[in-house]
Amino acid sequence: MLKKFLAIMAMFFAATCFAAVDVNKATAAELDSIKGIGPGTSTKILDERKKGNFKSWTDFIERVKGVGDSNAAKFSAEGMTVNGEVFKGAAPAAKKETKKVEAKVAAPASAPVATDPKAAKSTAKAEKAKPTASTPKK
Numbered sequence: 001m002l003k004k005f006l007a008i009m010a011m012f013f014a015a016t017c018f019a020a021v022d023v024n025k026a027t028a029a030e031l032d033s034i035k036g037i038g039p040g041t042s043t044k045i046l047d048e049r050k051k052g053n054f055k056s057w058t059d060f061i062e063r064v065k066g067v068g069d070s071n072a073a074k075f076s077a078e079g080m081t082v083n084g085e086v087f088k089g090a091a092p093a094a095k096k097e098t099k100k101v102e103a104k105v106a107a108p109a110s111a112p113v114a115t116d117p118k119a120a121k122s123t124a125k126a127e128k129a130k131p132t133a134s135t136p137k138k
Contacts (some may be wrong), residue, residue: 060082
């Protein structure tokens with residue numbers, strides 16, 4: 001029974017650590033706790049919030065200088081929300097990985113891929129040295 005109670009308490013503690021931070025209600029310390037937001041950015045956010053609450057992520061991005069779509073995606077992934085909403089844009093890292101996968105798929109399996117010029121020369125020499133079916137072996 002004690003182990004179950006401790007497990008439940010540990011899960012509760014973990015859930016509170018990853019609680020969302022609403023930009024319209026957060027203190028400077030809460031904003032600083034989000035990875036990627038430092039004292040300078042949190043000061044900009046608080047200064048803009050004094051003029052009025054942020055209505056949406058678009059409003060947040062337009063009003064806080066230095067924050068774009070990529071930063072907004074990172075902040076949202078770290079737990080920041082605007083009026084309880086997460087950022088709906090795609091994370092830029094996911095786009096880069098997709099391009100890499102597509103490039104790997106596009107290369108034919110039979111063709112040797114060499115990025116190093118020396119490796120390309122050695123591959124070409126190896127291809128020339130291979131005997132073909134029409135060349136008789138001595």
